[in-house]
Amino acid sequence: MIVTVREIAQLGANVLRQTAAVVPDVKSADIQQLINDMQSTLSATEGVGLAAPQIGVSKRVIIVASRPTRRYPSAPLMEPTVMINPSFQPLSDYKAKDWEGCLSIPGVRALVPRYQDIMIHYTDRGGMGASLSLEGFVARVFQHEYDHLEGRVYLDRVESNVDIIAESEYFKL
Ligand code: NI
DSSP: OOOOOOOOOOTTOGGGGSOOBOOSOTTSHHHHHHHHHHHHHHHTSSOSEEEGGGGTOOBSEEEEOOOOOSSSTTOOOOOOEEEEEEEEEESSSOEEEEEEEETTEEEEEEEEEEESEEEEEEEOTTSOEEEEEEEHHHHHHHHHHHHHHTTOOGGGGOSOGGGEEEHHHHTTO
């Protein structure tokens, strides 16, 4: 199977503002190809997650791949996890603010409130259902990627413009 690094849709592209479609046929060749392309595209970046709309495909597939990178030096290490048709519930009402960035919005960081403890459900690439509880940074990455499936970006959740800064300033923090 040929795997391609795909171009990442940038803020302003319509695909980032659409509600992504449910995937009914996880094991189909086009969905398996989409997953491979997402994995190779994410590997070519310093990102910790990717949603299918970011490579121009409005379908409910995300990858959560928390790992320490230059962009996120203190991120915890986890196996990159492909999640199809994901959903979640908060396990408490508590939200914390922390820094986020997005491959579709280069050069910017902002403080974003997110649930700290969530229960997630998804289908894996083999078609099996899975549930996991996530906390902290990994729960944040999940919610960020989930938002992409709803046509939302993290800037939509920022409480004040004062919380938005240039990435060059973020690296000085
Ligand atoms: Ni993003």
